[in-house]
Amino acid sequence: MSHSSHLLDVQQLKTYFYLFDGVARAVDDVSFYLDRGEVLGVVGESGCGKSVTAQSIMRLIPDPPGRILSGRITFDGLDLVQLSMEQMRGIRGKRIAMIFQEPMTSLNPVFTVGDQVAEMFRLHEHCSRHESLERAVEMLARVQVPAPEKRVHEYPHQLSGGMRQRVMIAMALACQPQILIADEPTTALDVTVQAQILDLMTRLKHEIDTAIMMITHDLGVIAEMARRVVVMYAGKVVEEADTASIFNHPRHPYTRGLLKSMPRIGDRAEKKRRRLSEIQGMVPGLLALPEGCRFHPRCPDAMAVCRRQLPALELLEPHHKVRCWLYLSA
Numbered sequence: 001m002s003h004s005s006h007l008l009d010v011q012q013l014k015t016y017f018y019l020f021d022g023v024a025r026a027v028d029d030v031s032f033y034l035d036r037g038e039v040l041g042v043v044g045e046s047g048c049g050k051s052v053t054a055q056s057i058m059r060l061i062p063d064p065p066g067r068i069l070s071g072r073i074t075f076d077g078l079d080l081v082q083l084s085m086e087q088m089r090g091i092r093g094k095r096i097a098m099i100f101q102e103p104m105t106s107l108n109p110v111f112t113v114g115d116q117v118a119e120m121f122r123l124h125e126h127c128s129r130h131e132s133l134e135r136a137v138e139m140l141a142r143v144q145v146p147a148p149e150k151r152v153h154e155y156p157h158q159l160s161g162g163m164r165q166r167v168m169i170a171m172a173l174a175c176q177p178q179i180l181i182a183d184e185p186t187t188a189l190d191v192t193v194q195a196q197i198l199d200l201m202t203r204l205k206h207e208i209d210t211a212i213m214m215i216t217h218d219l220g221v222i223a224e225m226a227r228r229v230v231v232m233y234a235g236k237v238v239e240e241a242d243t244a245s246i247f248n249h250p251r252h253p254y255t256r257g258l259l260k261s262m263p264r265i266g267d268r269a270e271k272k273r274r275r276l277s278e279i280q281g282m283v284p285g286l287l288a289l290p291e292g293c294r295f296h297p298r299c300p301d302a303m304a305v306c307r308r309q310l311p312a313l314e315l316l317e318p319h320h321k322v323r324c325w326l327y328l329s330a
Helices: 050-057 085-091 113-125 129-142 163-173 191-208 220-225 244-247 253-260 304-308
Strands: 006-019 021-035 039-042 064-075 095-099 179-183 209-214 228-233 236-241 315-318 319-320
Touching: 006 050, 006 095, 021 039, 021 064, 021 315, 039 050, 039 315, 050 064, 050 209, 050 315, 095 163, 113 129, 113 163, 129 163, 163 191, 163 236, 191 220, 209 220, 220 244, 228 244, 228 253, 228 319, 236 244
Parallel strands: 039 209, 039 228, 095 179, 179 209
Antiparallel strands: 006 021, 006 064, 228 236, 236 319, 315 319
């Protein structure tokens, strides 16, 4: 047992993948927390470690080649890293649930969606087959799937992308988990359906008081939903603050770059159309991470010390942390 005032407290988590070509440090000394009922945004480009962090919390890292090397993941007083797989099965889906990025790879194509939602009730609440299916219909209705009595007998390929994502949300929230991890839940959907899914998640969060860890590269989603934001780059947390501070006073050059690349609509004070900028270069490969600050090859503010030494994640002001030599003394 561990004691923490937070519902989820991740401390110095390291998840590495041992490959033929070397060791990929996908999550490298990552710390953050999630409080009861809050929405935490985790943002960054593809390859920065967001999804591996989520899979580490769920204990879904394939071993081999992956392994949680060290660190603590404290959930409601339990260190998830120390639990057996059998103990984790009692938590996964019931107390901590996850919505994956692409429902067609997560839903089983040979079972009806009703059977897949009903399985959550059979597995975690030991309901009969008949009762489980009835509750599956209720859950599909709750996530606004039209004609749920009919949809429970349909297969994933018979549903639209938006409907499949609603089924995933129904499965994730079936047992009213304390934490919902949403990994890019709207990426493959058009903008209208995206808005509907986000509204649905917000409504259900208030109904059952679930804390949400929202993983995305879309800062618009973060602005709409999150109370706090963690920015990740190349396996490291580079900035953490409340949402207003991240958007109005970003400190790390990477965070500023992400914000400058985000389109904005209807700024009347801006006479000229603002040109979107891009962050030069690519996220480094995890097998060939640069020395020093991992962002320095792409950073417009890089200094000599950035190339030599990795900065620590320091608290600049209350509730605002940043990993950058611009604010630290070497």
